[in-house]
Amino acid sequence: MPARSAPVLVFAPTGRDAAVAVGLLQRAGIMAEACADYASLLARLEGAGAVVVAEEGLVGQPPEALTRWVEAQAPWSDLPIVMLTSRVVHERIAAWRQQQIERLGNVTLVERPLQSITLVSVVKAALRARGRQLEVRDLLAAREAAAASLEAEVGQRTAQLHEANTRLRAEMEQRERIEESLRHAQKMEALGQLTGGVAHDFNNLLMVITAGLDMLERSDDPARRQRFIGAMRQASGRGASLTRQLLTFSRRHALHAETASLPALLDNMGELLDRSLRGDVAVDVRLPPDLWPVHVDAGEFEIAILNLAVNARDAMNGSGRITIRAANVVEEGEEGPRGMVRLEVRDTGSGMTDAVKARVFEPFFTTKDVGKGSGLGLAQVYGFAKQSGGRVEIDSAPGKGTAITLLLPRSPHPLPDAGAAPVSADVPVAAPGHCVLLVEDDVEVARLVQEMLRAIGCEVVHAMSARAALGALANGRQIDLVFSDVMMPGGTNGIELAREVRRRRPELPILLTSGFSDPVGPQAQALDIPVLRKPYALDDLREAVQQQLGVGR
Secondary structure, rough: OHHHOOOEEEOOOOHHHHHHHHHHHOOOOOOOOOOOHHHHHHHHHOOEEEEEEEEHOOOOOOHHHHHHHHHOEEEEEEEOEEEEEOOOOOOHHHHHHHHHHHHHEEEEEEEEEOOOHHHHHHHHHHHHHHHHHHHHHHHHHHHHHHHHHHHHHHHHHHHHHHHHHHHHHHHHHHHHHHHHHHHHHHHHHHHHHHHHHHHHHHHHHHHHHHHHHHHHHHHOOHHHHHHHHHHHHHHHHHHHHHHHHHHHHHOOOOOEEEEEHHHHHHHHHHEEEEEEEHEEEEEEEEEOOOOOOEEEOOHHHHHHHHHHHHHHHHHOOOOOHHHHHEEEEEEOOOOOOEEEEEEEEEEOOOOOOOHHHHHHHOOOOOOOOOOOOOOOOOHHHHHHHHHOEEEEEEEEEEOOEEEEEEEEEEEEOOOOOOOOOOOOOOOOOOOOOOEEEOOOHHHHHHHHHHHHHHHHHHEEEEOOHHHHHHHHHHOOOOOEEEHHHEOOOOOOOOHHHHHHHHHHOOOOEEEEOOOOOHHHHHHHHOOOOOOEEOOHHHHHHHHHHHHHOOOOO
């Protein structure tokens, strides 16, 4: 309430001081009320604008009650008190007055006899001060109300945000379920294509081998037997190539990357491209002389280029041209600029629609007629580029030809010295007198590999598991080489067997073989053990065994 509407309490219990003070204040327009006793004063303090009290009215009264009320005021409140004093000056009285000032806080002393103007001016000043205090109270109350309103609004908004967040999470979870279902459907579709493609191609290859073996048994004509053997060799080679393309696409095939020159690689492929393309398809190779060396697997690069060239040939009706260009480029990567070599293979063929471009790198997807393509060519190109640390780009439109671009990383190493002497190919055809411990769990494979090892002059000890191999080593038998498959039953694979052999006999050479190169390649490389990749021919086996035994060098 306003300070002027709050009464001024007057407590002067002796004489006519109370009546006089009340009269003076009321004539000045100030609401004033007299308190009959000390208890009445204490009871009415809460609503007072100011207090006028005669000092003798406090003498003999318990001071704690008034002091507690003053100390219990709100932080904004400091009730003004005007104390009427006498002219008596005594040390004890002065000390008492000082004690009251310290207890009551906001105290103004007015000496009697009173002058009306003095009392009125002091009380008005007290009321103005009280008015300021009440304004502060109202401002604090308004601020608290605003804060409460803001807090309520924040709570409401927080609840709304929580509700929206809950709804968004539910939508995200639903979207993830839908995406997972879509991915599963796509995966099943791709798996169906993969299974069908693999079954079709391998059934054809097995047909050639099965029929060839059957005809070999029925024919004594050397020429016919040689034709059957040649057909079976070709079929097995196609099967190995198909497996390599599948592993490259899935990036489970370990590439043997090295620093290479693209001009040299393409130059070496000249005869291969000529045999693979029709005579009416021209190949135009335009490579700058300052082309950077790249870090790639040379064999897989040649397969990728051959796949691109064959696809380009099939896309051209009649004659056409294949243009191979290259350039050095610098790209911004996550770790800063990096050098890349951009190799483009462009043809003048029929081009591709957007629908075909969207699926062209999928395994076994092909637009060719049945029997004219496995659909693995561009899949191999895609897998090779990704595993080499690069990428593939495609630019094609119906009637405008197709450009497939390989971006391959620049090699940090210079090209090897071209003048280095080649390794002599004149090596012995046998390794007589050496004993090989063959560790192979497949009986048929083991039987065949034993014959191959004996054919190159080796004695063979066969073990079906890693445990049996360690037993053979422990019985004191002379073993010159351990030749082990990587994938074996019994809980111990070829890598673990190699580690144990190295621990027991560090000087004993070890050779591993596997059809799954990527999972074991880094581990074998860390042990400095070569891995002979399946399937391998007799010459491959002889070279690997001789290298490990150190013969023919």
